[in-house]
Amino acid sequence: MILILKHQATDDQIDHVLRRVEAMGLKHHLSRGTHRTIVGIIGDEEQLREEPLKAIPGVAQVVPVLPPYKLASLDAHPEPSVIEISGVKVGGGHLGMIAGPCSVEDRDRMFRIAERVVASGANLFRGGAFKPRTSPYAFQGLGEDGLKLLREVGDKFGVPVVTEVTDPRLVELVAQYADMLQVGARNMQNFALLTEVGKSHRPVLLKRGMSATVTDLLMCAEYILSQGNANVVLCERGVKSFDPATRNLFDVAAVPLVHGLSHLPIIVDPSHATGRPDLIPACAMAGLAAGADGVHIEVHDCPEEAKSDGPQALLPDQYDELAAQMKSLAGLLGKTISPLAAK
Missing domain, CATH: 3.30.70.1140 (Phospho-2-dehydro-3-deoxyheptonate aldolase; domain 1)
Structure with a gap:
């Protein structure tokens, strides 16, 4: 000091x-x-x-001379951490490719989307069973039925599943079905929730709050790490801006900034950052070029029928094309897309 x-x-x-x-x-x-x-x-x-x-x-x-986030800092762990989610590695040159719809919907649709994105190269499947929505009248998710369906999809295609947990009281329930727990942007500073997911020891995907600094994000990761859970993956998903042209401002500089401060992997989410399918491919590639440890993209086979966030979802064919481009870029960067564990 x-x-x-x-x-x-x-x-x-x-x-x-x-x-x-x-x-x-x-x-x-x-x-x-x-x-x-x-x-x-x-x-x-x-x-x-x-x-x-x-x-x-x-x-x-x-x-202060030392950062307040002791466990998340490079001082505590000079080498990049590699987080394993049911056999899929993220960090240290291994890329996590998360894809799927915003919300868990009907069974046939979930199976169709999962089959397409896994065939394209996604190694983590996402879908929200509990949805924190701006309006109390909007679709709130299918709850435990959604978790069961998500687990069924994961088992069918041999892909780990990640879903959001919105309440400390739900952590134990969600952890029964999900391979990875997501803490969304609105809950980034829900410290009771962070403490509970830390105790669960499930891998955690921690999204940056829409008005949070990078230091805020790392301090929230510290809450999880302090409970003995070292399996944290950060996510840059855009911050609020004055420009209405995009849903949020995609802070691609946060990726190398985090790598200069912390050993934790960080992925990018251009779907929530831009809210525009036409901008997602460029921002996904920019994130990887900046050093991101993976990409999180929403995919839906009929966006106009989506229960939530349909306008920002890529179609399966669009994701297939982007996935091929990301795979080529990963090769140029000397990184690998972590393969799914053999069934």
């Missing part, structure tokens, strides 16, 4: 700062510059964060 003192800090104030640091059982290093005086503090930063250091007279700024 570094304390930057005010330009007009007196000698008595500086001495008081040093005494306060010593009283906490910590060491200090005083550096007097031409324009600034700096106090470097050596010791447990967790203890320092509990102290109101900026309230000490003469202190202008408190600057």
Whole structure:
């Protein structure tokens, strides 16, 4: 921790700062510059964060040296983490390709879509059984019946399934059926939910909140990691912007930024980031080129009949074409699309 003192800090104030640091059982290093005086503090930063250091007279700024997300940082784990979801690897050069409809719908449709996306190269199938919707009158999902159907699809095609959990009370139920638990953007800072999915030890897909910073995202991952669950995959799905041309602003820079701060894998979701099928292919490729560890794309065989988010879904043929392009790009980048485990 570094304390930057005010330009007009007196000698008595500086001495008081040093005494306060010593009283906490910590060491200090005083550096007097031409324009600034700096106090470097050596010791447990967790203890320092509990102290109101900026309230000490003469202190202008408190600057942490280490990030607050201890377990998610590269300091804790210098090598990229590889997360395994029922045999499918994500991270460390292995790409996770998630595809499927926004919501779990009727059985025949789910089987048709799963068959197409798996044939195209998807190695994780997605679909929401519990849907947090802006309107209370919108389709809220099929609940446990949807989970059962999703599990049936996963078993039929030998593909791991990922679905959203919206409530701490539902974690145990969803974990019975899903290979991976998704925490959606609206729930990114639902700390009770993060704690429960951390206790479940199921792999977790954590989506960035629509108004969240990268630090916010990593701190939420820290909640999950702190419960002993190291299997976290981050997801950049766009943040709110003033421009209505796209659903959200696709922050592709977040991908290399996260890799420079954390060992956790991060995938991109151009479906929610743009909300426009015509922009999804370019943004998916841009995400991979920026270093993403996978791509999350919504696919539906008849978007006009979709229960939710139909306008932003790709058709199976469109996904097939994009999947081929992503596979070629992965080869150029020296990465592999993790294969499905043999049945």
